[in-house]
Amino acid sequence: MLAAVVFSFAVGQTPAEAKDGCGGASWYALHSRTASGERMNPSxxxxxxxxxxxxxxxxxxxxxxxxxxxxxxxxxxxxxxxRVLDLSRAAAHQIGMVSSGTAKVCFEVIG
Structure with missing residues (x-):
């Protein structure tokens, strides 16, 4: 694992560009446009x-x-x-963090 991390940095990849990690997460339920252009849907x-x-x-x-x-x-x-992620309200509900507002999470890109 350490060799993969060292190799990633050697080719210019920063920790934030890694495909998985851990950190804080929060949730939001706005109805504005997202950076991708779609409307945010909390559900x-x-x-x-x-x-x-x-x-x-x-x-x-x-x-x-x-x-x-x-x-x-x-x-x-x-x-x-x-913080590493902002989740929709529905996603936050699925992992049991709506009432607390934030949680420590780990994430992994799967597709």
């Missing part, structure tokens, strides 16, 4: 990430309870230090 299983490609499928696991959800990246963010 869809979507998420924002700083630089994963739009349309990427990502498995997100809540580290506190082990619950997981697959989301589609359709927006950019979050722009708060330590």
């Amino acid at each position: 869809k299983l979507t998420a924002a990430h700083r630089n994963l490609p739009f349309g990427a499928k990502v498995k997100v696991t809540n580290r506190n309870n082990g619950r997981a959800v697959v989301v589609r990246i359709n927006d950019r963010g979050p722009f708060i230090r330590g």
Whole structure:
């Protein structure tokens, strides 16, 4: 694993460009346009990430309870230090983080 990380950095990939990781997540339920151009729909299983490609499928696991959800990246963010994803309300509900507002999660690109 360490060799893969070192190799990634050697070819110019930053940690934020990695295909998986862990960090904080929050959720949002706006109805505005996303960075991909579609309207945000809080009832869809979507998420924002700083630089994963739009349309990427990502498995997100809540580290506190082990619950997981697959989301589609359709927006950019979050722009708060330590957070790696902003989830739609539906996705946050699936992993049990609506009431807390934030959670520690791990994510993995699966498609």
